[in-house]
Structures are given as C-alpha cells and as structure tokens.
Amino acid sequence: MELLVASAIGLMTASGIYLVLRLRAWPVILGLTMLTYAVNTFIFVSGRLAIDMPPILSVDAGGYTDPLPQALVLTAIVISFGMTAVTVMMALGAFLEAGDDRVEMTDAEDGK
Amino acid sequence: MNHWIIVPVVLPALAAPLIVLGMRQDLLLQRVASVLATLALLAVSMVLLVQASTSGPQVYLLGNWQAPFGIVLVLDRLSAMMVGLTAALAVGVVLYSIGSGWDARGKNFHALFQFQLMGICGAFLTGDAFNLFVFFEILLIASYGLMIHAGGKDRLRAGVQYVVYNLAGSTLFLFALASIYAVTGTLNMADLAVKVAELPEGHDALLRVAGVLLLIVFAVKGALVPFQFWLPGTYAFAPGPVSALFAVMTKVGAYAILRFYTLIFNPSVEATGGFYADLLLPMAIVTLIVGMVGVLGARSLARVAAFAAIGSMGTLFIAMSDFTDLSTAAALYYLIHSTFAGALMFLVADLVLERRGSTLLVPMPPMAQHGLIAALFFAAAIAMAGMPPLSGFLGKLLILDALSERTDMALTWSVILITSLVAIVGLGRTGSMVFWKAWATPGEAATVRPMPLAFVAAFGFLAALVTMTVLAGPLTGWLEETARQLHDTGAYIDAVLGLGETEAN
Numbered sequence: 315m316e317l318l319v320a321s322a323i324g325l326m327t328a329s330g331i332y333l334v335l336r337l338r339a340w341p342v343i344l345g346l347t348m349l350t351y352a353v354n355t356f357i358f359v360s361g362r363l364a365i366d367m368p369p370i371l372s373v374d375a376g377g378y379t380d381p382l383p384q385a386l387v388l389t390a391i392v393i394s395f396g397m398t399a400v401t402v403m404m405a406l407g408a409f410l411e412a413g414d415d416r417v418e419m420t421d422a423e424d425g426k
Numbered sequence: 427m428n429h430w431i432i433v434p435v436v437l438p439a440l441a442a443p444l445i446v447l448g449m450r451q452d453l454l455l456q457r458v459a460s461v462l463a464t465l466a467l468l469a470v471s472m473v474l475l476v477q478a479s480t481s482g483p484q485v486y487l488l489g490n491w492q493a494p495f496g497i498v499l500v501l502d503r504l505s506a507m508m509v510g511l512t513a514a515l516a517v518g519v520v521l522y523s524i525g526s527g528w529d530a531r532g533k534n535f536h537a538l539f540q541f542q543l544m545g546i547c548g549a550f551l552t553g554d555a556f557n558l559f560v561f562f563e564i565l566l567i568a569s570y571g572l573m574i575h576a577g578g579k580d581r582l583r584a585g586v587q588y589v590v591y592n593l594a595g596s597t598l599f600l601f602a603l604a605s606i607y608a609v610t611g612t613l614n615m616a617d618l619a620v621k622v623a624e625l626p627e628g629h630d631a632l633l634r635v636a637g638v639l640l641l642i643v644f645a646v647k648g649a650l651v652p653f654q655f656w657l658p659g660t661y662a663f664a665p666g667p668v669s670a671l672f673a674v675m676t677k678v679g680a681y682a683i684l685r686f687y688t689l690i691f692n693p694s695v696e697a698t699g700g701f702y703a704d705l706l707l708p709m710a711i712v713t714l715i716v717g718m719v720g721v722l723g724a725r726s727l728a729r730v731a732a733f734a735a736i737g738s739m740g741t742l743f744i745a746m747s748d749f750t751d752l753s754t755a756a757a758l759y760y761l762i763h764s765t766f767a768g769a770l771m772f773l774v775a776d777l778v779l780e781r782r783g784s785t786l787l788v789p790m791p792p793m794a795q796h797g798l799i800a801a802l803f804f805a806a807a808i809a810m811a812g813m814p815p816l817s818g819f820l821g822k823l824l825i826l827d828a829l830s831e832r833t834d835m836a837l838t839w840s841v842i843l844i845t846s847l848v849a850i851v852g853l854g855r856t857g858s859m860v861f862w863k864a865w866a867t868p869g870e871a872a873t874v875r876p877m878p879l880a881f882v883a884a885f886g887f888l889a890a891l892v893t894m895t896v897l898a899g900p901l902t903g904w905l906e907e908t909a910r911q912l913h914d915t916g917a918y919i920d921a922v923l924g925l926g927e928t929e930a931n
Contacts, residue, residue, distance in 0.1 A: 334594060339586060346593050353600040360604035383607065386556055390600055393563050397596070400570055401589050407574070408582035417590065419583055419659065 319359055326352035339405035339415035346401065350394035357387045430477065431486040431501045433470045434509050434547035437463060442540035457524050460536035464520045467543060468513040471506070478506035479904065483911070483921040485553070493553075493922045494614035500553035500922060503908040504758075508550040508681050511762055514890065515674050515769055516543055518883040522773055523667040525879025526780065531576035531665075538575070542568035542671065549678050553922055555606065555613040558682065559599050562647075566592050569675065572668045573660060584663035591656040595646040602639035609633045616922035619690045619915055622697060630697035637691050637698055641683070641705060648679025649739050650706075651713040658720070661732035666776020669731070670769035676739050677761055684746060684754070689915050693749055706747035707834075711841050714740025718845040721852035727778055727785035730856045731771040734810045737849060738764035741812075744838055745825040754909035756824035759902055763817040763894055767809035770887040774803045777884070778860060781874055787859040791869030795881075800861040802884055807853040809891050812846050817894040822846065824902065 326348050333345025361380025369381035409415045441463035449455040477484065483502040487493065520539065522528075529535035545565025552558050574585040607613055609632050610621040625633065642653065649657040657676070661669045683706070693700040717737025724730045742764060745757035779785050781793035793799070805816065812818035822842060829838050894901060911917065 334590070342590055346590065346597070349594065349597045353597050353604070356601060357604040357607075360608040362608075383604070386604075386607075386613075389556070389560065393560070393596075397563070397567065397589075397593055400567060401586070401593065404570065404574060404582065404586050404589055407577070408579070408586050411577070411579040411582050417583075417586060419580070419587070 315363055315365065319355065319363065323352050323355050323359075326355070337417045339409060339417055342417055343398065343401050343405060347394075347398055350390075350398070354387050354390055354394070357383050357390055359383075427486055427490075428477065428484050428501070429486070430470065430473055431484060431499050431551065432488075434467060434474070434513075434551065435499075435544055437467055437470065438540040438544040438547070442537045442544065445540065446534055446537035453530055456536045457529065460520055460539060461517075461524070463540060464513070464516045464543070467547070468510075468517055471510040471513040474501060474506045475510050477501065478503045479907075483918045485921050494612050494617035497557050498553040498614065498616075498922055499551045500616075500918065501551065502918060503904075503911050504681070504684070505550045507758070507762075507905075507908060508677070509547050511677070511765055512543065512546050512550070512674050515671065515765060518769065518886045518890075519667045519671045521886070522670065522776075522880050522883035523665075525877045525881070525883060526666065526776065527877075528576070528665050528667050528776075534571070535575055538568045538571040539671070542572060544568075546674060546678060550681060553615050555603055555615055555618065559596070559603060562599065562678075563596060565675070565678070566596070569668075569672065572671070573664045575665050575668060581663045584659040588656050588660040591646065595643050595653075598639055598646075599643040602636045602643060605632055605636035605639065609636065614922065615685070615689055616919045619919055620923070622690050623695055625697045633697055634701065637702060638705070640686060641702055644679045644682045644686070645709065646679070647676065648683065648743065649676050649713070649736050650679075650709045650743060651716050651736075651740075652709075654713065654716065654736050654739075657736055658729055658732040661735060661772065662726065662728040666772055666779065669728075669772040669776070673735065673765050673768035673772065676735065677765055680739070680742055680746065680757075680761060683743075684757075684912065688749065688754075688912050689918060692913075692915065703747050703749055706743060707838075710740050710743030710747055711838070712740075713737070713743060714841060714845050716740070718848040718852065721849050722855070724852075724856075725787055727787065727856060727860055728772075728775045730787075730852065731768070731775045734771060734849065734853070735764075735768045737845065738768060738810065740845075741822065741825065741842060744842065745828060748829060748832065749913075750828070751906060751909045751913060753825070753828035754912060755902060755906040756821070756828040758905045758908060759817075759824055759894075759898075760821035763809070763821045763891065766887045766890045766894070767806060767816075767818060770802070770806040770884060770891070771810060773880070773884045773887065774799060774806050777802070777880065781872065785860075787856060789859060789863035789867045791867050792864040792871050794871050794874045796861070796864060796871070798881065800857070802888065803857055803861060805888050805891075807857060811849040811853055813850065815895060817891050817898065820895060820898050 330345045330348030333341045361383035364379035367377050367379040368375050369379050445456050445459050486499040488497045545561050548561035570589050646653040687702050691698045714737055717733050717740050720733030721730050742760050745753050775785050777799050782790050809816040809818040812822040
C-alpha cells in the first residue's frame with residue numbers, strides 16, 4: 315500500500331513538473347493540476363496510512379486514522395480548484411489577446 | 427481575549443464584499459469606502475502597535491478553540507509593525523490609484539485591493555503554519571486580479587507567468603507543511619517550536635527537507651536568487667499602484683523567513699542547527715548582486731525599479747541571515763525603509779509612463795511636471811542606493827555595523843558597498859537618460875490632466891522616508907526591542923500554549 319501511494323505521488327509529481335516546463339499555457343495548466351493532485355494525496359497520507367479506520371470517536375472503534383490531514387486536504391483541494399479556474403481564465407485572456415498560448419515572453423516584449 | 431487582534435483581517439474582509447456587492451456601479455462610492463476602510467485599518471494598526479509595545483505577545487483564539495488544536499492569531503511587536511507598515515503603504519497606494527485614475531481602468535480594483543490587504547494582514551498575524559498558507563493564497567489570488575487590472579496583451583502574459591510561478595510555489599508550500607506534519611504531528615507554530623526542539627535523534631532527515639522546502643517557498647515570495655525570475659516581469663507590467671503595493675508582498679516572504687527561522691528552526695535547535703542561516707547568506711549575496719547589476723543593465727525605468735527591489739531584498743536577507751538581535755533590528759529598519767523607497771520608485775515609474783507612454787531609457791522631450799517628477803526620482807534613487815541623507819544610508823550603516831563582528835565581514839561589507847556603487851551608477855544613468863537628456867531633445871510636452879492626489883501619495887512616501895531618518899534613534903531602539911522579543915521564543919510559546927492560565931486577564 316505504501317509503495318503504491320508513494321509511487322503514485324512520485325509519478326504525478328514527475329509528470330506535473332514535465333508538463334509545467336513545456337511553456338505552453340495548456341500543458342502548464344495540466345501540469346499544475348497534476349502537481350496539486352500529487353500534493354493533495356501527499357497531505358492525505360501525511361497522517362500515516364490507516365485502512366478501514368474511522369476518523370471520529372466511536373465506542374466500537376479498534377483504532378483511528380488521523381482526521382486533521384483530511385481537513386487540511388479539503389482546504390487544499392478547494393484552494394487548488396479555485397486557483398486552477400483563475401489560471402484557465404487568465405491563460406484564455408492572454409490567448410485571446412495575443413493569438414497564441416506561449417507562456418514565455420520574447421526579448422522585445424520583455425524590454426518594454 | 428483582545429478582540430482588536432482580528433480587526434485587521436475582518437475589516438478588509440467586510441469592506442471588500444460591501445464594495446463589490448453594494449457599490450458595483452458607483453466608482454465614487456467605491457473610492458470613498460476603500461479610502462475609509464484603509465484609513466480605519468491604519469488607525470487599528472496604530473492601536474495594535476501601542477498594545478504590542480506595552481505588553482508581551484498576545485494571542486487570539488479563533489472560535490475559542492484552545493491552542494494547539496484551534497487556529498490562533500498572535501500579536502507581537504513584529505507582526506504589529508508589519509501590519510502597521512502594510513496599512514501605511516496601503517493608504518498611499520489607494521490615494522495614488524484614485525489620483526492617477528488607475529482604479530477606473532477596469533472593474534473591481536478596490537474590492538481586490540481590500541482582499542489583498544486582508545491576506546497580507548492575516549499572513550502577518552497568524553500563528554498557525556497551515557493558516558499562513560491559506561492567507562498566502564488569499565493575498566495571491568487578489569494579487570492575480572490586481573496584476574492584470576486594466577488588461578492588455580503583455581500584462582496578461584506577464585500575469586500568467588506570475589500565477590504559474592506562484593502556484594508552483596504554493597504546491598511546494600503544501601509539500602513542506604505535510605512533511606512537517608508527518609514528522610511533528612502539529613502545525614501550530616508555537617507547538618512546532620516545542621516539538622522540533624524535542625525531536626528525538628534520527629527523525630531529523632525529513633524535517634530538514636521540509637525546512638529547505640519552506641525556505642524555497644519563502645524565497646519565491648521574497649524574490650531570492652534563484653527564485654526571483656517572476657519579479658521583474660510582474661513588477662514592470664503590473665499597474666503602477668499595484669507594483670507599489672507589491673513592495674510589501676516581497677516583505678511577506680522576508681517576514682515568514684524571520685518568523686519560522688527564529689521561532690521554529692532557529693540556529694540553537696539541535697536537529698537543524700545553523701544549516702538554514704548558512705544557506706540564506708550566499709543566496710542573499712547573489713540576490714543583491716543580481717539586483718544591482720540588473721539596475722545597471724535594465725532598459726526601462728519600470729525594470730530599474732523592479733531590479734532595485736530585488737537588490738534591496740538581497741541587502742535585507744544578508745542582514746537577516748545573521749540571526750542576532752542587532753542584525754535583526756538593522757534588517758527590520760531596512761525592511762521598512764525599502765518598502766517605502768521601492769513603492770516611491772514604482773510610483774515615479776508610473777508617473778513617467780503616464781506622461782511619456784513608455785518608461786524606456788531613451789531621451790524624449792520634457793514631460794508635464796518634468797521637474798517635480800525628476801525631483802521625486804532623485805529622492806527615490808538616493809533612498810534606493812543608500813546615500814545620505816535619507817534612511818537608506820542609515821539602514822545600510824546599521825547593517826554594516828551589525829555584521830562587523832562576523833568572520834565573513836570582508837565578504838559582506840565589500841558586496842554591500844560595491845553593489846551600492848553599481849546601484850548609484852545604474853540609477854544615475856537612468857536619471858540622466860529619462861530626465862536630463864529630455865532638455866536637449868526637441869519636441870512638445872504632451873498635456874496631461876493634473877493629478878494632485880497622485881503627487882500627495884508620492885510625497886507621502888517621501889515624507890515617510892524623511893521621518894524614518896529624523897526619528898532613526900527612537901525607531902532603532904524600538905526595533906532592537908522587537909528583535910529581542912523575536913529571539914526570546916519562550917515568551918511567544920508561553921503566550922500561545924499557556925493561554926489557559928492567563929485567560930483571566
């Protein structure tokens with residue numbers, strides 16, 4: 315289980331970084347999304363992996379899983395979702411104004 | 427509990443929706459509300475400053491949940507100072523945005539502005555690491571909106587770069603926080619300080635990694651080399667008043683480093699030791715060099731201002747990396763100074779942009795109010811380069827003095843002094859290209875409408891610098907006390923974790 319989760323996080327991070335470095339708006343946004351998936355999973359398991367355990371108090375529970383990372387990951391998911399929406403809107407705006415979806419700026423643009 | 431502590435967060439958080447929901451169609455009403463809310467924030471921050479100077483760290487329990495289980499806000503001298511600095515800067519920026527008409531060039535400037543203030547004040551006040559992340563996101567999402575205010579091809583593209591860079595930084599922040607939580611099981615900053623200091627041997631590898639990740643995150647915010655790439659484009663393309671407000675955004679990174687690496691990962695902690703201070707110093711030195719060489723090589727006034735901002739962050743971090751009372755006090759003095767000086771520089775760049783249509787360093791005919799703007803630039807350049815008589819000189823002097831006992835004094839002194847010379851040359855070149863050569867260039871000055879309020883704001887920042895210079899004695903005394911309180915982590919930890927006993931007062 316640990317191996318599976320760890321390699322999933324690693325794979326998502328690696329593909330996220332690769333996509334972010336593509337310098338086109340759409341792959342970059344997808345890459346950022348992959349990175350947020352990776353980090354959300356990472357937060358989720360930071361309270362250790364506990365399978366079939368309840369996060370809240372109950373009389374017949376044999377053990378508990380850490381509830382705090384679940385609360386943290388909810389916050390992180392909401393924020394990353396909102397941020398992705400903002401990025402999509404800004405990238406669309408830049409695409410419509412400029413006519414292409416490059417992320418980098420040319421020297422001529424940069425000198426202004 | 428002292429309810430004043432939450433006001434700097436609640437006040438803009440109420441003003442912003444009020445502006446966006448109730449005053450959407452009426453710019454005048456928006457302006458009045460925004461100015462009033464900002465002035466009220468300044469007044470509240472003054473109350474907090476007085477309270478913080480007269481007593482030790484004070485804690486506000488959100489929802490009255492006991493620390494470390496609930497989220498806390500902590501008011502100490504440093505956070506009160508940063509909130510006061512933000513509020514003072516915000517008053518000038520909001521006046522300038524109204525005076526220059528920037529707020530009328532797009533929708534919802536004032537609402538976004540208030541949300542930005544909420545995020546910044548919250549980041550300064552919070553005592554919880556995850557809550558710090560949330561406030562970072564609030565200030566960032568508002569800054570994305572402000573950055574692309576008024577639109578335009580180049581601004582949008584620079585905005586996308588800024589957003590992508592910061593989103594990557596946010597992801598890294600979450601990785602760092604989750605690693606810290608996995609090692610220590612807490613995210614309350616005071617509780618973290620206790621847990622990290624008591625960490626059993628053999629568990630420190632993950633913690634060190636998390637500490638470095640955090641340092642990278644804050645270095646992105648504070649524009650430390652090699653994480654400064656977002657800054658020149660963002661600051662050069664953002665609307666003038668927004669760039670001026672962003673002068674305090676880099677300081678959020680500096681504040682976070684100061685807070686985390688004195689309270690939690692301070693050099694006396696066994697698990698991490700002086701590791702982070704050793705990392706910070708070379709980064710800071712390179713940042714200073716990159717910034718000032720950038721000033722020398724930049725092709726427009728806006729970029730000169732942006733690179734000068736990077737250079738000032740370098741100077742600030744050199745002083746911070748020493749982690750002693752004296753050097754921290756010097757760093758705080760320089761922090762206040764560089765915020766106002768940077769903001770003034772960006773306002774000058776915007777005034778020039780308004781009149782000439784570009785800030786490129788090429789001779790153009792004199793513009794309207796040429797002499798007045800030239801005088802403002804002269805003052806801003808003196809402050810930025812650190813020449814007498816303005817506070818930049820005193821700030822650098824304090825930093826040099828604080829570093830004079832160190833073994834690497836030869837290195838830090840020579841870097842600071844040589845880069846100051848480079849900055850003087852760079853700023854002198856800028857001034858002569860934009861302002862002096864104008865007289866020798868034939869042509870008519872374009873007429874612009876007078877903007878008295880914009881000049882009031884710019885001269886207000888200059889007045890702040892002059893005040894800092896005149897009152898340098900009492901101010902440094904107060905800052906030394908602040909630095910002492912910052913390094914006396916016991917008082918902070920007791921205030922947060924021992925709140926049960928002090929609840930009676």
